[in-house]
Amino acid sequence: MALAIRAQITTTHLNxxxxxxxxxxxxxxxQTKPIYHSNPLTHLVFSSPMSTFSAVKGSSVIRSSLIDPDxxxxxxxVVPESDRASKRTEAESMPKAKLSKIDLEWVHVISExxxxxxxxxxxxxxxLQSLHFNCLRLKDGTIVNMSLPIVLAIDxxxxxxxxxxxxxxxxxxxxxxxxxxxxxxxYKHNKEERIARTWGTTAPGLPxxxxxxxxxxxxxxxxxxxxxxxIKYNDSLDHYRLSPQELRREFDRRQADAVFxxxxxxxxxxxxxxxxxxxxxxxxxxxxxxxILLLHPLxxxxxxxxxxxxxRMEQHSKVLEDGVxxxxxxxxxxxxxxxxxxxxxEVQWHAKARINAGANFYIVGRDPAGMSHPTxxxxxxxxxxxxxxxxxxxxxxxxxxxxxxxxxxxxxxxKMAFFDSSRAKDFLFISGTKMRTYARTxxxxxxxxxxxxxxxxxxxxxxxxxxxxxxxxxxxxxT
Numbered sequence: 001m002a003l004a005i006r007a008q009i010t011t012t013h014l015n016x017x018x019x020x021x022x023x024x025x026x027x028x029x030x031q032t033k034p035i036y037h038s039n040p041l042t043h044l045v046f047s048s049p050m051s052t053f054s055a056v057k058g059s060s061v062i063r064s065s066l067i068d069p070d071x072x073x074x075x076x077x078v079v080p081e082s083d084r085a086s087k088r089t090e091a092e093s094m095p096k097a098k099l100s101k102i103d104l105e106w107v108h109v110i111s112e113x114x115x116x117x118x119x120x121x122x123x124x125x126x127x128l129q130s131l132h133f134n135c136l137r138l139k140d141g142t143i144v145n146m147s148l149p150i151v152l153a154i155d156x157x158x159x160x161x162x163x164x165x166x167x168x169x170x171x172x173x174x175x176x177x178x179x180x181x182x183x184x185x186x187y188k189h190n191k192e193e194r195i196a197r198t199w200g201t202t203a204p205g206l207p208x209x210x211x212x213x214x215x216x217x218x219x220x221x222x223x224x225x226x227x228x229x230x231i232k233y234n235d236s237l238d239h240y241r242l243s244p245q246e247l248r249r250e251f252d253r254r255q256a257d258a259v260f261x262x263x264x265x266x267x268x269x270x271x272x273x274x275x276x277x278x279x280x281x282x283x284x285x286x287x288x289x290x291x292i293l294l295l296h297p298l299x300x301x302x303x304x305x306x307x308x309x310x311x312r313m314e315q316h317s318k319v320l321e322d323g324v325x326x327x328x329x330x331x332x333x334x335x336x337x338x339x340x341x342x343x344x345x346e347v348q349w350h351a352k353a354r355i356n357a358g359a360n361f362y363i364v365g366r367d368p369a370g371m372s373h374p375t376x377x378x379x380x381x382x383x384x385x386x387x388x389x390x391x392x393x394x395x396x397x398x399x400x401x402x403x404x405x406x407x408x409x410x411x412x413x414x415k416m417a418f419f420d421s422s423r424a425k426d427f428l429f430i431s432g433t434k435m436r437t438y439a440r441t442x443x444x445x446x447x448x449x450x451x452x453x454x455x456x457x458x459x460x461x462x463x464x465x466x467x468x469x470x471x472x473x474x475x476x477x478x479t
Contacts, residue, residue, distance in 0.1 A: 066256075066257075066258065066259060066358065066360040067355055067358065067359070067360040067398055067399065069113065069116045069117075069244070069355065069356045070116045070117055070144040070145070070352065070355060070356060070395070071116055071117025071138055071142065071144055072117065074113035074116055074244055074245055074356065075110075075113045075116055075117060075118075075119055076111075076112070076113065076245070077110065077111040077112075077119065077120075077225045077226060077227050078111055078112075078227045078228075078229065078230050079226050079227060079228055079229070081229075084228055084229060087180065087226060087228055088177055088228055090180070091169040091177050091180050091228070092169070092177070094165065094167050094168055094169040094180070095161045095162045095163070095165050095168055095169070096161070096168065096169045096170070096171050097152070097154050097158050097162070097168050097169075097170055097171070097181075097221065098158075098170075098171045098173075099152075099170050099171060099172055099173060099178060100173060100212070101173050101301075102211065102212050102300070102301050102338050103152055104172055104173060104178065104231065105300040105301065105336055105337070105338050106121070106150055106152070106338065107170070107178060107179055107225065107227060107231060108231035108336045109150070109300075109336055109337050109353075110150065110225055111179075111225060111227040111230075111231065112243040112244060112245070112336075113243070113244045113245070113356050114244060114335075114336070114337065114353045114356055114357070115146070115150055115353070115356075116244075116356045117138065117144065118136075118146070118150060119224050119225065120181060120182075120222065120223050120224040120225040121150060121151055121152040121181065121220075121221065121222045121223060121225070122149055122150055122151050122220075122222045123185045123187075123222035123223070124185060124187040124220075124222065126146075126222070127149050127151055127187075127220065127222070129146070130146045130147070130148065130149045130150075131149050131193070131194065131197050131198070132197065133394075134146065134147040134345065134348060134393065134394070134395075135147075135394045135395045136395075143394050143395050144352070144395045145348050145349075145351075145352040145393055145394065145395030145396050146349075146352070146395070147345050147346065147348035147349045147352070147393075148198065148340060148342070148345065148346060148349045149194065149198070151189075151220045151222065152170075152181075152220065152221050152222070153189050153213075153216035153217045153218075153219065153220055153221075154186070154217045154219050154220070154221050155216075155217030155218065155219070156217065156218065156219070158217065158219075158221075159186055159217075159219045159221075162184070162186065162221070165184070166182070166183055166184060167180055167181065167182050167183070167184065167223075168180070168181045168184050168221065168223070169181075177228060178227065178228060178231075179225050179226060179227045179228055180225070180226040180228070181221065181222075181223040181224070181225060182223050182224040182225075182226065183223050183224055184221050184222065184223035185221070185222045185223065186219050186220070186221050187219070187220055187222070188218070188219065188220070189216065189217065189218050189219050189220045191213055191214070191216070191218075194213065195209055195213060198340065198342050198345055199340075199342050199343075199345070199380075200343075200345075200380075200381075201373075201380070203373065203374050203375050204374060204375065205374025205375060206341065206374055207303035207304075207339075207341055207371075208301065208338070208339070208340045208341060208342075211301065212301075212338075231336075235310065236310075237299075237309065237310060237313055237334060240299075240313060240332065240333055240334040241299065241333070241334045241336060242331075242333040242334075244356045244357040244358065247294065247331070247333060247357045247358055248357070248358040250331060251292060251331075251358050254290070254292055254329075254331075255290055256290055256291065256292040257288050257289050257290050257291065258283050258288045258290075258291040258292070258360065258361060259291070259292050259294055259358055259359040259360055259361065260276075260279055260280070260283065260291060260292075260293055260294070260359065260360075260361035260362070260363060260402065261293075261294040261296050261354040261357070261359035261361070261362050261363065262275075262276055262293065262294070262295055262296065262363045263296050263297070263298060263335065263350050263354075263368075264295075264297055264298075265297060265298045265302055265306055265312075265339060266306070266307065266312070266432045266435075267307060267311075267312055267315045267316075267435070267450070267454060267457075267458055268295070268315065268316055268319045268324070268325075268450075268454065269416065269430075269435065269449055269450040269454075270324065270415065270416040270448060270449060270450055270451065271407030271408065271409075271416040271449075272407075273319065273324045273325055273416075274407050274416050274417070274418070275363065275365075275404060275405060275407055276293055276295070276325065276363070277325070278405070278418075279291075279293075279361075279363060279402055280293060280329065283361075290329070291329070291361075292329055292330070292331060293325070293329060293330045293331070294331050294333065294354070294357070294359055295316065295325070295330055295331065295332045295333075296332075296333055296334075296335045296354070296357075297309070297312055297313070297316065297332075297334060297335065298334075298335050298337060298339055298350075299334035299335055299336050299337075300335075300336055300337045300338035300339060301338035301339055302339045303339070303341065303371075305436070306339075307436070307458070307461070308461075309334070311457060311458070311461045313332075313334070314457050315454045315457040315458060316332050316454075317332075318451060318453035318454040318456075318457055319451055319453075319454050320332065321453060322451040322452070322453045322454065324451045324454075335350075335353065337349070337350075337353065339369070340369065341369060341370065341371040341380075342369060343367070343368070343369050343370045343371075343380060343381035343385065343386060344368075344369075344381060344385045344386045344388075344389040345369075346368075346369035347364065347368040347369045347386045347389065347390060348389065348390065348393050348396065350362075350368070350369065351364070351390055351393075351396055351399055351401070352395065352396060352399075354399075355396075355398065355399055359399075360398075360399065360400060361399075361400045361401075361402055362390070362399055362400070362401055362402065363402045363404060364386055364387045364390055364401055364402065364403060364404055365386075365387075365404035366383045366384070366386075366404055366406065367379060367381060367383035367386060368386035368387070369386065370383065370386070387401065387403050387404070405418050405419075406418065406419040407419065408427040408428060408429045408430075409427065409428040409429075409430055409446050409448070409449055410426060410427060411426050411427065411428055411446070412426045414446070414447055414448050415448035416448060416449060428446065430445060430446075430449060435449075435450075435458075436458075436462075439455075439458040439459050439461070439462045440462045440465075440466070442459065442463075
């Protein structure tokens, strides 16, 4: 496998000049297969091996499926409605394993094809490839990226109850049957190895480890999923949870000729908006007619001090209402994956999943999926390694990576602007932590940092949070 990967990533990177192509032909369909993709905006046209599109002026070809899903057709593991009653009856007689809330989020992710071509929780061979190589080799020799193990842990009692049964019913946190896991394989859950290879450290305090892995059982169970009905959360946000298939249909409906995805787990400030609007401008300058932004906040597990999903979605809505982003060229949807905070390892998963949703450009920022070291005062990962890893990652060669341009608050212009090192003293960097501190303390950020409507959403959230915390304080009796 190592030789195959090395051969892929050393393939010559192609640079095409837009003007010279236009002079040659107004109607020629250009196909390129860029391998080194650290600066994808030097490419005029990109195509996967199985699908093509054209950005050449005068072309009438418009397809949103600008990039094929990993492994071919998208999987859809939700049982057809006509078969659900019989499947449920069958599952009732099977041995059972219970899912946690986060396990259920992974069932959602797998069932809709975000992890394409994965068809269930990983068996041991898939787990080892993911853990040690960050990718999977398919039967036809194709390599797809899979940087995070997607696994289901069970304890000794569950393992004993399953015994030699080939199939297992999966119960949701509320006790309802959610899915069937077919042709199961049970194998050892070496937690220390998993943690060390995923995060590069076993330091205490890693949020996902503490929440999911440490309390989990000592066994992993893999198999093929049959999900008894679509996963819903009934939190008034399900209409934002568009599947990869639904997103691709929406890109078609809007006649997108490029789709660029931006993931975040924080509120959108004007620096983010500057980056997204500038990316669209650059794509238009390259000859694309209708590039569509997929603003795609992470909607699964996040650490306790992150802004909750419902607040973030309300804030994002205000950003569109205030015209900071154009609703006509922006799709806001929730990415249902849990968050690992595993830096360069995890950012590959975030990029890979957007391929399956149809995005062919991916914006990567400073320290993507990173966090502060849990026991030391420093970043856990090098802030630049995420974008460097994405430019070389096996299985992501088809995706154009857009490096994040650094934005900061320009104190002279009174707005967010791209950082100019020649007058560095004029710029103020406002971190996510600093932004949350402003909101908590009731202090306003500088004018132009965030749209007023969006900022008020955050202020109200922190006000309600402080009132709630005050109400939980024990009463002090005076004598």
